[in-house]
Amino acid sequence: MTDQTTPPWTERVRQAITPIAEEPWTAALAAHAQQLAARELVSVTLFGPYDAGKSTLLKRLLVENGTPVPGWLTVSGRRETFEARMIESGGLCYVDTPGIGADGGDEQAAEDALTGTDVLMLVLLPKLLTDRKQKDRVLSIVTGEFFNPGTPLPLPHGALLTVVAQADLIGPSPYDAPEEFAGAVARVRRDLDLLFAPAPDTDVHIVVADLEGMVGADPAPEPVDYEGTGEWDGMDGLRTALARLPARHDELRAATLVRFWSTAAAHVLRAARHERDRAEEARAESERDTGHLTSLERELDALDAAARAELRTAVREELGQLTQAAPTTTGDALRTAVRRRLTGTFDAWSARWGREVTLITTRAGAHADAARTRPGAQVLHDYLDDVLSLAAAPAPKPDGGVSPLNVLGMMHLFDSIGEAVRGGSRRSFDRLHGRAADAARTEIAEFTDARATAGTPAAMPPPGDTAPGGVPGAGGGTGGSGEATDTTATDTTATDTTAADTTALPPDQGQVSAPSGGEGVADGMLESGLEGGAALLIGYLAERRAGKEQKRLSKLRADLDRTADDITVAAAAEWQDRTVAPARTALRALRPPDTLTTAQQKRLGELATAIGALEDLLREPPA
Structure with a gap:
């Protein structure tokens, strides 16, 4: 517990960083933190493996919120996202990031975005995480070790949304075998619970963002293009969870600033x-x-x-x-x-x-x-x-x-x-x-x-x-x-x-x-x-x-x-x-x-x- 004379934790972190990195660098860091604190909207970052359906999911959320799809948000069978991009919709600021694990990918840009996000939407493939390196990295984010290796800093309750966006690829068809489909969804949910056992406090959503890719690369779809799947596609639950976030702006932002300074401190500590x-x-x-x-x-x-x-x-x-x-x-x-x-x-x-x-x-x-x-x-x-x-x-x-x-x-x-x-x-x-x-x-x-x-x-x-x-x-x-002995050779001469x-x-x-x-x-x-x-x-x-x-x-x-x-x-x-x-x-x-x-x-x-x-x-x- 701290008294009123004790500076806030984030200020004490800055004070500890300054002797190591010196004032110019620390001042730039503080300026970033000030900009972060001044953001009006709650930020939601989509993060996950390449081809997990992040862009497809974001596209659907934008369409159903009535937000025009930007030109950079493309959906295709090849890698399209090379840098973090943002767009405001439904009272939130979404950040789409490059997929992790892509050949020559920009994983750094994706992890970069995590440093200052208020909410993380972790988008996974139906097969979840089969690559050991990816699994360890994602688990470090879920547990909060990514932000503070010593004392994990997990995101607040409701600020970590785990989404399987391509549930229609699980196996049974939701149209032809709805009960089998529901059973398969339940199994994936259990697998997620086991996967995230170290940090079970995750809000899991298994959704069908675009059934069989029917909308696909359409640059300007309409809400009607997604009709007919509402009973089983899981999108209603996800939208409800997202709708709760704007009211939690101050709470989420305070936690974000702590993670921000903690991440910075961890970087500085390694360098020190x-x-x-x-x-x-x-x-x-x-x-x-x-x-x-x-x-x-x-x-x-x-x-x-x-x-x-x-x-x-x-x-x-x-x-x-x-x-x-x-x-x-x-x-x-x-x-x-x-x-x-x-x-x-x-x-x-x-x-x-x-x-x-x-x-x-x-x-x-x-x-x-x-x-x-x-x-x-x-x-x-x-x-x-x-x-x-x-x-x-x-x-x-x-x-x-x-x-x-x-x-x-x-x-x-x-x-x-x-x-x-x-x-x-x-x-x-x-x-x-x-x-x-x-x-x-x-x-x-x-x-x-x-x-x-x-x-x-x-x-x-x-x-x-x-x-x-x-x-x-x-x-x-x-x-x-x-040679000097020659001088004493005789007394007579x-x-x-x-x-x-x-x-x-x-x-x-x-x-x-x-x-x-x-x-x-x-x-x-x-x-x-x-x-x-x-x-x-x-x-x-x-x-x-x-x-x-x-x-x-x-x-x-x-x-x-x-x-x-x-x-x-x-x-x-x-x-x-x-x-x-x-x-x-x-x-x-x-x-x-x-x-x-x-x-x-x-x-x-x-x-x-x-x-x-x-x-x-x-x-x-x-x-």
Whole structure:
């Protein structure tokens, strides 16, 4: 029970539909409902299998009401009705629909008409329903499951007229064997009761609309053409049932509006569930990408830390070994040896760890490339396309008239519900991000482009093939920690030894040049560190010559460690800029941005709430 402050059930359905299909589509639906409510006459829709005699029956009703037969209402041995047509007669509005089950038939147009009809005239063949699919469909309409699968909404008492319009085909002739004919009619009636046992509240009429097709295709028959069959043709009872309907206009129309909104809600609910499943799959795909890339980023962080630690140890070892140089080694020769030894260390270190970084980015690209074959990847792509490019599709607008076919012709609107629901994802995104929506879409567009090109050579950063300070990578220099031992080969000819070492260096490797584009902070730090390390070693060797090295050995070791740290920081900073940072950027480009995942979560919440509300409403429609 609802109090006076509770909106009507139909309004609550509209409120539940709006977050799913958004206002433009819901407004068009409401406009159809308003037209439906404004119809002056009770509508009666003739619905049933092809060749059941719907047009023949309608033709007779029109003639006996004194209504001219329209040109479109033809009767022949072939299929004639391809779309729903309407005509007013006897205070009612009749709608003739295409037959269901016809080859290439327009069953959708026939079922379309049921959405807004006040009364259903179900016209059947004497053999009733032999096709299983037809039988199930008709039973769903009779029971009301067609209008509300969860909680059936059958038509009100007297609003479902079941008519067998060709009773003269049952068997015995009503003229020659009236008693046998009556018995056959009774059997058909019992069969109908069994057929409709789930919903026995049907008004059954077994009639002879046109005995043996005597009127047939006559385009302008007269009432007299149907005389002589009134005692047994069953038409009087049908006309009496139809005559009661106009007085029930308000009651029947209220029930029609409930079925109308219930049918619409069922369509929207199916679309919402599909969209929820799609959004859930898209979110799961985003989470898979995020999880994998988070793992790779952590791996890159660990690799970066290990590389720095290794470099620090290597630099310390190189400087430590140089403390064993001959005391007579000159300053220039020692500077050259420091540069050469450390350059070789940097070469090998940068090449080794650059390859490790490249492996990580290559794995990221391979994962993204393989992910494109997963079903979820296409779902995510479609979802992103909706957010980025799906304009709010204008909902079909009803025209200004109140013709029953304007409001009964609903399927063009229902057919657009999927697009309307997808458009809701974009509008939800815009509401979430407000003025920043364009910037958020740009971020998502960049992510989409990165996904599209991931795995291609151009999409991945190059290997870390450049040593700090712009020194070529592995293979670019001949220096190495092993060669540096030449400077300590002897104490007696130290100057000659270091001179030989210097000439063995490749051209320009005695200088640490700035990277292309100008000298950076890291280059200055590296130069300063190299110079400081050389100065410490020169001082230490001078004290060795004076025999004082033991007094300063521990301090020298500490100073060299600090210098090694300074050199490591500078070298690692350049390597970070040249190798690690581009790799990190490449990984982050493939990570679904927060603007996307937040929007996905919000849309899923909106859909879950609206789906729950619709399910609750459809479980308890008004009686």
